[in-house]
Amino acid sequence: MGTPLSLFPSFFLLSFFLYLSLSHHHNYYSYYYYHRYGRMSYPSGEEYEGDWQCEMQTGQGTWTFVDKSKYTGCFRDNVREGKGTMTYATGDKYVGQWQENLRQGIGELLFSNSDKYQGAFTQDRLTGVGTMRWCNGDKYVGNWSDGLREGSGTMHYIGGDYYEGAFQVRLSPPLPLPLRLSVSLFALNSVCPQLCLPST
Numbered sequence: 001m002g003t004p005l006s007l008f009p010s011f012f013l014l015s016f017f018l019y020l021s022l023s024h025h026h027n028y029y030s031y032y033y034y035h036r037y038g039r040m041s042y043p044s045g046e047e048y049e050g051d052w053q054c055e056m057q058t059g060q061g062t063w064t065f066v067d068k069s070k071y072t073g074c075f076r077d078n079v080r081e082g083k084g085t086m087t088y089a090t091g092d093k094y095v096g097q098w099q100e101n102l103r104q105g106i107g108e109l110l111f112s113n114s115d116k117y118q119g120a121f122t123q124d125r126l127t128g129v130g131t132m133r134w135c136n137g138d139k140y141v142g143n144w145s146d147g148l149r150e151g152s153g154t155m156h157y158i159g160g161d162y163y164e165g166a167f168q169v170r171l172s173p174p175l176p177l178p179l180r181l182s183v184s185l186f187a188l189n190s191v192c193p194q195l196c197l198p199s200t
């Protein structure tokens with residue numbers, strides 16, 4: 001039994017609209033994939049705008065955080081990787097190398113109070129050789145460890161004085177002067193009692 005001729009117009013229209021729908025989807029996907037640029041807003045309030053590859057943030061882009069901190073630079077597979085600039089909500093600004101979302105390599109950190117550090121970063125911390133210039137004119141050039149001056153270095157003071165040598169982190173505050181003198185005399189007396197404390 002043949003198909004009634006009255007069904008052909010409906011079948012033709014249905015096929016035509018299905019073709020248009022598939023063609024539109026294909027063109028949209030091709031545009032997204034080959035142009036590799038777009039903007040994604042997240043429920044947290046964060047936003048990414050920039051290059052994409054295979055639905056991954058890869059290339060140049062800008063990530064805006066909830067607190068309005070902003071990173072602009074290189075991404076690879078959804079992480080900050082390569083050279084980029086981070087402007088923090090506090091007013092601090094970092095320009096330099098990144099690895100797996102951490103400051104890693106050589107970079108420059110400009111603080112909101114105009115202090116400036118230039119040098120090595122390791123695992124997001126000032127670690128390695130670097131130079132710190134304080135806003136009052138003092139300058140330190142040398143080794144850093146976990147954000148602190150440690151190792152060999154040179155400290156230049158605005159008044160013209162400078163210290164060159166080793167730096168070591170003090171884990172506790174220095175003793176008051178009278179107590180330091182008492183400890184020193186006790187230590188020296190224990191070694192050379194005839195030189196320090198008079199016998200009674």
